[in-house]
Amino acid sequence: MERALAVDGRVGRPRVVAARRRLLDEGGVLLGLALVLGLFGALIGPQFFRAANLELVARQTVIVCVAALGMTIVIAAGGIDLSVGSVVALSTVVTALLLRQHGPAVSALGAIAAGAACGAINGILVTQLRVVPFIVTLGTMLLIRGAAKGFADERRIEAPVTWLNSLLRTVRDGSGVLLPTGLWITVLLAVVVALVLRYTRFGRHLIAIGSSERTARLCGVRITRTKVAVYTIAGAFAALAGVMEFSKLSVGDPTVSIGLELDVIAAVIIGGGSLSGGKGSVVGTIAGAAIMAVIQIGCSQQGLPTWVQQIVTGTIIVGAVALDRVRT
């Protein structure tokens, strides 16, 4: 038996393979982030790395990041959510409407509850209609966008200025210690989601569903319950991103964030998530979002036109997917 162990070619390599894979999963995207940072640092000079500039990058990426945290668990569970941009818009509208009569905390929580409800509807439709999530959320994308416009009467909703508006302002003229409060919230949530994915039964169950739904079902995982929870959480995250969007806009705007879902999905994919499910990393997702923000800011500070920026971002998405193919 000892010898068979040595002869079986499958036995020796996997440890190396597994180590290499882990490196590719998160190491690849972190390396990519270092590369784009280095590239623009070299082009623009040391002022690119000034604290204020890095804060700008962070503020630029935070909305995509928050929504992408939700998308990471949806994609890890083998789903997709195209309604993110619409939920963000709805959330800005709900926040603005609630602010007219309530305090900022109640308004923000109300918006997040509305987003969670949208997510729950996505989850229920996906599990009960047994239609692929791409189609379901393509439908709810329009549905929720329409609802947002309806609530807002197709206008921008003015709202009183509160501390919500300073969530993403720079530390100099806003709130927050060291970083804007909105960024701290994002960091905290990222840590929570990473821990949930790795250290909870819910996290292991959703990854099992993404990896093989039939196996998860055979093993007694409650598919419907878990999936509805996943989409609900994703909806809540999208709505929180909407609260942050409102903080930047200071009005409720039902036409904002059209197409945001694509940036969000791109961040997850660049970060090592697989559209076939079973994989997703919070660190990767955030690095993926950061890569796109660095390119965007770097290009504009370098005076490069938007089209260059789009070509670079597109190349990186395709490259990330190609890397994913190599891995599997």
Place this chain on the structure above:
Amino acid sequence: MADAVTQAPGSGAVRLEMRGVRKAFGATVALDGVDLVARAGEVCALVGQNGAGKSTLMAIVAGALKPDSGSLLLDGVPYAPRDPLAARQAGVAMIHQELSLAPHLTVMENILLGVEPVRGPLAIVDRDRMRQIAAAALAELGHTEIAPDAVAADLSPAAQQLVEVARARAIGCRVLVLDEPTSSLTRDDVRTLFDLIGRLKAQHVAVVYISHFIEDVKQISDQVVVLRDGRNAGGGATGAVSSDDIVSLMVGCSVGDLYPRGARRRGEALLDVEALSPGDATFTVHRGEVFGIAGLLGAGRTRLLRTIFGLEPVRSGRIRVAAWTGSAAPHERWQQGVGMLSEDRGGEGLARGLSIADNITLSRLAPFGPRGLVWPSRQRAASAAWIERLDIRCADARQTVAELSGGNQQKVAVARLLHHGVDVLVLDEPTRGIDVGSKVQIYRLIDEMVSAGKAVLLVSSYFPELLGICDRIAVMARGRLGPARDVSEWNEHSLLMDASGARAS
């Protein structure tokens, strides 16, 4: 035995001869001086556990790998194919376990793929000649019922396999390697395949037959070559070695009784099924017994098990598990102490992309942390114990299941039931497509479980296995489960009679 064959003119000439073949991949020696002789008009069976070196040896024959040392002779001439195409041109064809027809092309296009007859300066494919050649090749194999114009995807797996053989014959193969050809065939199809192999023998083709099924090997081969750990473990004329000998050579030690039987004591009824539809089934499984369900593919056995486990809806009837009555979802069945092993190992039984630890523990993560938390280190420690106990060959518990061999994958799936600590094990084809060593281990495990007072409900299409490990057997045919009888009242013949519906019940 096989008189007609040995008397066939020209048979017995050495067609393929391999001497002292050695092949290493880095530090691991896959083949260490292997000899193999295949004679024209004979079937040479190549058997061995997974990892014994069969695939490497055949990859060398088929030109996909080059040996480090050793000699190959084809009809007495040195043979060293540069690549698989050169091997095919030299007359060595290989048919893999996974069929490799282009599903959208027709039968004749598949048969002549890459060697299409052409005419004219534009090299236009001559479809008439193509049809002729394909029809001739199929006729030679005695299967004129397959139309050259049929689309490959529309054919049954058995017919597709035939088309592959016809493709091999159309290029004039002298050596045909069949890798696990019967693993996805029904019994009737196996008979057809064996007739076909008989025809190939009559045409002086040397057939190398790789299989896990010892009964098939005994039935079809003239010579047996057993590999173990990259070396010749033994072999000889098939008539001169027994099945037990072959298995002993494969696993490297005497297996003693292939089907162990500990002290089993039948206890209280744990699973009680009454007039259950689908399946029209009424039976009871007790503690301390293995209850077997025999039947052919498509008889509805899997559906019955899935219904019991809550994966498919109950139409009518009653299921009782210990104190619980009524239908239940899979997670409730687990809570009631019932665990199921799926026949579809890759698609349902295991999440191939996840680690061994995740697969073993998925149904019961509660012990690994308080209140919905899971500490991966505890998960891995628990899995490591099962890896050790079931002798699962792997790097560690973090390795993904897809990287394991079939037998080791199945042991991971079985370990899940043991980790959960279920009382009723519902096993659907637990040994399909896995190597003999793993089979023996699973048989032992089933016996240990039953001797320890658990109940096992087992479905299998492999009758010797059922007769070997079950205490009672019922036969399922055309969606109906027949009455259960004690295993001593059954034999392979009577099982087959009932399963094929030859004996109306």
